[in-house]
Amino acid sequence: MGCSKWRAALNIGHLRVQSKLSVFFTMIILFTYLFYCLNGYCDSLPRPVYDQQSNHQNKITLNDGASQQEKITHNASQIFREQMSDFSDGSSDNISIANTFGSKKFPQAIIIGVKKGGTRALLEFLRIHPDVRAVGSEPHFFDRFYDKGLDWYR
């Protein structure tokens, strides 16, 4: 009887020491992380790419179902025809519009997919690359906002 009481007391003491140790180590990790962040070592956010000479990559995801496919294909080919003609006559700089924080260009790549087709995952993987600049939310130009025109799209 006495022996089991001692054993229980030892177990409880052991658990208390363990929980104190885990709190201690968690605090050490947190303080180390804060220290490094305050010193600027945690600069893991993707750097903004506003360099007009670099290859910006934009993205549109079209995923409102197969019924929109014809319209989407038609509109996408129209955009690309326009863009390719801009490139072919050597005046691709003309498609840039200066504004207060950089230049706006047509996308060089478009992700098209049905709903739940995994387009978001593909975008996020592409976005990891430092030379890829992608829009934050899906613009839905071809299926929802086509009437707003190319200036809006750009």
Ligand SMILES: Nc1ncnc2c1ncn2[C@@H]1O[C@H](COP(=O)(O)OS(=O)(=O)O)[C@@H](OP(=O)(O)O)[C@H]1O
């Ligand atoms: N590689 C791979 N393999 C299998 N499944 C995958 C993959 N990548 C994304 N997914 C699944 O795709 C679903 C999200 O697709 P979308 O990004 O197109 O969604 S959305 O329509 O834009 O909301 C979403 O499914 P649910 O989790 O059922 O919503 C993801 O889990």
